[in-house]
Amino acid sequence: MDTDAAQGPELVLQGKFAxxxxxxxxxxxxxxxxxxGVIRIPIRMVDQIRRACDAAEAAGTxx
Numbered sequence: 001m002d003t004d005a006a007q008g009p010e011l012v013l014q015g016k017f018a019x020x021x022x023x024x025x026x027x028x029x030x031x032x033x034x035x036x037g038v039i040r041i042p043i044r045m046v047d048q049i050r051r052a053c054d055a056a057e058a059a060g061t062x063x
Contacts, residue, residue, distance in 0.1 A: 001056055011056050013049070015039035 002010045018026070018038040026038045041049070 001052070001059070009056065009060070011052060013039070013041065015041040 002012050016039060018040050022040070023038045026032075032038060
């Protein structure tokens, strides 16, 4: 969680870069901005991401 981001608090995720085919497929539905990329996150991380999102949401009123 980056609470010091200029745009306001942001959840920061780490993952492996997606291959060119995956990036192209994702770009058809939602073209990334110049400062965005497509990453892959293992399914085993879903629970941890859910907990991080819950914690970020709960902290939202305090940030």
